[in-house]
Amino acid sequence: MQLLKTIDEVREFVAGYKKFDREVGFVPTMGYLHDGHMSLVDRAVQENECTVVSIFVNPTQFLPGEDFEEYPRDEAADLQQCEDAGVDAVFLPSVEVMYGSNALTSVHVSQLSDTLCGMSRGVGHFVGVCTVVCKLFNIVQPDRVYFGQKDAQQALVIAKMIGDLNIPVDIKVCPIKREDDGLAMSSRNARLSEEERSKAITLYTALCEARNMIHNGEKASMVIREAMTEIVENVDGVEVDYLEIVDPVSLGEAEWIDDTVLIAGAVKLGGVRLIDNLLVHPENGPWEDDF
Ligand code: PAF
Numbered sequence: 342m343q344l345l346k347t348i349d350e351v352r353e354f355v356a357g358y359k360k361f362d363r364e365v366g367f368v369p370t371m372g373y374l375h376d377g378h379m380s381l382v383d384r385a386v387q388e389n390e391c392t393v394v395s396i397f398v399n400p401t402q403f404l405p406g407e408d409f410e411e412y413p414r415d416e417a418a419d420l421q422q423c424e425d426a427g428v429d430a431v432f433l434p435s436v437e438v439m440y441g442s443n444a445l446t447s448v449h450v451s452q453l454s455d456t457l458c459g460m461s462r463g464v465g466h467f468v469g470v471c472t473v474v475c476k477l478f479n480i481v482q483p484d485r486v487y488f489g490q491k492d493a494q495q496a497l498v499i500a501k502m503i504g505d506l507n508i509p510v511d512i513k514v515c516p517i518k519r520e521d522d523g524l525a526m527s528s529r530n531a532r533l534s535e536e537e538r539s540k541a542i543t544l545y546t547a548l549c550e551a552r553n554m555i556h557n558g559e560k561a562s563m564v565i566r567e568a569m570t571e572i573v574e575n576v577d578g579v580e581v582d583y584l585e586i587v588d589p590v591s592l593g594e595a596e597w598i599d600d601t602v603l604i605a606g607a608v609k610l611g612g613v614r615l616i617d618n619l620l621v622h623p624e625n626g627p628w629e630d631d632f
Contacts, residue, residue: 342420342423342424342428342429342430342431343429343430343431344420344430344431344433345430345431345432345433346432346433346434346435346438347434347438348434348438348480351393351430351432351480351481352480352482354393354429354430355391355393355481355482355483358390358391359482363390363391364388364389364390364391364484364485365389365390365391365392365393365481365482365483365484365485366384366385366386366388366389366391366392366393366483366484366485366486366487367385367392367393367394367395367477367478367481367483367485367486367487367510368381368382368385368392368393368394368395368486368487369394369395369397369473369474369477369486370394370395370396370397370419371396371397371398371399371412371528372396372397372398372414372415372416372419372528373412373413373414373415373419373528373531374418374419374422374423374528375518375526375527375528375530376518376526377489377491377517377518377525377526377527378489379422379426380489380515380516380518381487381488381489381515382394382422382423382426382428382487383426384487384513384515385485385487386426386427386428388485388513389484389485391429391430392427392428392429392430393428393429393430393431393432393481393483394423394428394430394431394432395431395432395433395434395477395481396416396419396431396432396433397432397433397434397439397473397477398412398414399439399469399470399473400436400469401440401465401468401469401472401473402465402466402467402469402470402473403466403469404462404463404465404466407462408529408532408612408613408614411532411612412528412529413528413529413531413532416433419431432477432480432481439473439476446472447468447469447471447472448468448471448472448475448502448506449464449467449468449471450467450471450498450501450502450505452591452592453467453494453497453498453501453591453592454466454467454468454471454498456494456587456592456593457494457583457585457587457592457605457607458494458495458607458616459494460583461582461583461607467494467495467498470495470498470499471498471499471502474499474502475502475506475508478503478508478510483510484510484511485510485511485512485513486499486510486511486512486513487512487513487515488512488513488514488515489514489515489517489518490514490515490516490517490618490620491517491518491525491526491527491616491617491618492616493589493603493605493618493620494592494605496512496514497589497590497592499512500512500514517617517618519545522542523542523545523546523549524538524541524542524545525545525615525616525617527615527616529613529614529615530615532612532613533610533611533613534611536578537578537610537611537613540576540577540578540579540610541579541608541610541615543572543573543576543579543608544573544579544606544607544608544615544616544617545617546572547568547569547570547572547573547584547606548569548604548606548617548618548619549619550568550569550572551565551566551568551569551586551604551619551621552604552619552621554568555598555602555621555623556621556623556625558623559598560597560598560599560623561596561597561598562586562594562595562596562597562598562602563596565586565598565604566584566585566586569584569604569606570584573606573608578610578611579608579609579610580608580609580610581606581608582606582607582608582609582614583605583606583607584604584605584606585604585605585606586598586602586603586604587602587603587605588600588602588603589601589602589603589620598623599623600622600623601620601621601622602620602621603618603619603620603621604618604619604620604621605617605618606618
């Protein structure tokens, strides 16, 4: 497995595959890899002749007061997991390599970026994500890119950016990986104390209750939102950031549920913010919907 630190090194490495028409899969990450990331990596390894993973904690997607400094990092463990999974190269750029000293360009996917996490964290969050992802796509020039459904809004925003900017890449969105109790895997879970970890499942419990209500015929999203809010607010130390029921393509509020909806939530436990979501269709039994 190659470790690449500069843009020229990545271009040279990938060109070696493209020359022989070999397909390149790419998984952009911020490191501290868990089974959720590795499910994207495994799929990329299966579907492509070359897999590149990037590890870069991107400062521009953290807004002032957020956890950029505290974001967990473990480069040695990440590299070992990539090596074991059959990754061909890992791109580990510095902030200087990614942004130089005078970058003036950014990418903003309007509307989709301005709601849910974009509303609660600030629009700058997705501008930071899109700008770095667009740059990474231009550097790696992959055939396929892999994102997780846990960051459903991020996947939608990136898919829109790919379409709008005619970026020649296929996006694959892979299912959420969960711990045994249902907690969505996230690098940020490592920042939870034992007590917070036991309470973190509250978000998934609230989402599951919303799904049950929909399967039992409830159509008014206001009623379901109230039930979710009550579940979260009943647990000491867990704070609702947002709990929304939205159209899974436009992310507009679904006031009345008669088609597939995305139930998306974010909560805060101490200084840690967690997100999760479920895609739910009112006609399905719970076993048919995305767990
Ligand atoms: O999902 C993430 O880890 C990040 O937002 C990404 C896509 C790697 C961009 O920094």
